[in-house]
Amino acid sequence: MGRGGRRVGAGRPPGTGKYGEPTKAVRLPVRLAEHLSEVLATWGRSPLEDIVPHLQRLRRESEGAAGLPLYSRALAAGELADEEMGPELDLNGYLAPHRDSSFCVQARGESMRVAGIQEQDLLVVDTLPDPQDGDLVMAVVEGELLVRRLQSQGDRLCLLSDNSQEAPLVLSSEREFYLLGVVTHAIHAF
Numbered sequence: 001m002g003r004g005g006r007r008v009g010a011g012r013p014p015g016t017g018k019y020g021e022p023t024k025a026v027r028l029p030v031r032l033a034e035h036l037s038e039v040l041a042t043w044g045r046s047p048l049e050d051i052v053p054h055l056q057r058l059r060r061e062s063e064g065a066a067g068l069p070l071y072s073r074a075l076a077a078g079e080l081a082d083e084e085m086g087p088e089l090d091l092n093g094y095l096a097p098h099r100d101s102s103f104c105v106q107a108r109g110e111s112m113r114v115a116g117i118q119e120q121d122l123l124v125v126d127t128l129p130d131p132q133d134g135d136l137v138m139a140v141v142e143g144e145l146l147v148r149r150l151q152s153q154g155d156r157l158c159l160l161s162d163n164s165q166e167a168p169l170v171l172s173s174e175r176e177f178y179l180l181g182v183v184t185h186a187i188h189a190f
Helices: 030-042 048-063 091-095
Strands: 102-106 122-126 136-141 144-153 156-160 169-171 177-187
Touching: 091 177, 102 177, 136 156
Parallel strands: none
Antiparallel strands: 102 122, 122 177, 136 144, 136 177, 144 156, 156 169
């Protein structure tokens, strides 16, 4: 009697596994295998909208994010000193440490100019941390998208503009509002 190889009647009949159809073994880099397992675990039970974030994260991680050289100082002549080069800076990690809960939006208007936010700046918004007193937040107030400074005044919360002509916007149960997240960075192009 021989060992190994194909034997008549051995193994699971095609199409009877957990996917209900024939399967194929595939070799993957270890770093992707864990994430792909998450996608496959929800494949048959979840609508496509629930699977898409897993696929987007898998794509981002498979592409890899190259960092930029980070120098600690420049020479007087305007040249960069190679010996002063530190580790590479991963802008994705720096700007959005909670990447799966962050998004960007383009700024409109002049109401937060004193805070350093100008028209057309890209704002990075993190939805994970709870907004704290003094944070710049993105909020939807009665259907309008706003960036304002959150301030507690006694037992009430207010949204403040840098524009002194605008009155504080008091958040209460009579007003429809939702705090989307904390504005963590403004990216300004020259």
